[in-house]
Amino acid sequence: MRDNGSPYWRWMRLGAGGARETSLLAPPHGPPRPTRFYTVHLGFTAADRAVARELAVGYAEALSLLRPELALGAAALSPADAWHHAERLFCGAVGPDSERCADVADHPGFHHAPGPGGLGWGDGDR
Numbered sequence: 001m002r003d004n005g006s007p008y009w010r011w012m013r014l015g016a017g018g019a020r021e022t023s024l025l026a027p028p029h030g031p032p033r034p035t036r037f038y039t040v041h042l043g044f045t046a047a048d049r050a051v052a053r054e055l056a057v058g059y060a061e062a063l064s065l066l067r068p069e070l071a072l073g074a075a076a077l078s079p080a081d082a083w084h085h086a087e088r089l090f091c092g093a094v095g096p097d098s099e100r101c102a103d104v105a106d107h108p109g110f111h112h113a114p115g116p117g118g119l120g121w122g123d124g125d126r
Contacts, residue, residue: 037071043080053077057089057104072114073100095121 042059046052060075078086091101093111099119101111110120 037074039074041083053089060089072102093122095119 044052044055044059046055056075056077060070060072064070064072073090073092075089076086077089078084088105091103091105091107091111093101095101095111095113097113097119099113101107102114102118103112109122110124111122113119
């Protein structure tokens, strides 16, 4: 930057009182964009699909502990060359209080809300 002349600093000169006057950029038109959902693809090797599923569940759970904003229920597993064949890793069944089951997909027994002592629901067969 030369003489603080960056094109991204679009302010008019300082006014008489030393305060900045108006911005040269117009305010945004319309409502702000809603946040979007993004997916990160992590590659790893495994002997077969069952081992890959176990590893993927472990990676997803570990990352969700480090970064709670991650959508654990949206985690999926697919072969590296066939992303269109993704399978969900977690159950995600909706409970009576609109919580989602945080257990692995196709688990036996009751559904359980996330966290220690989370609410359990269902008839116990799935």
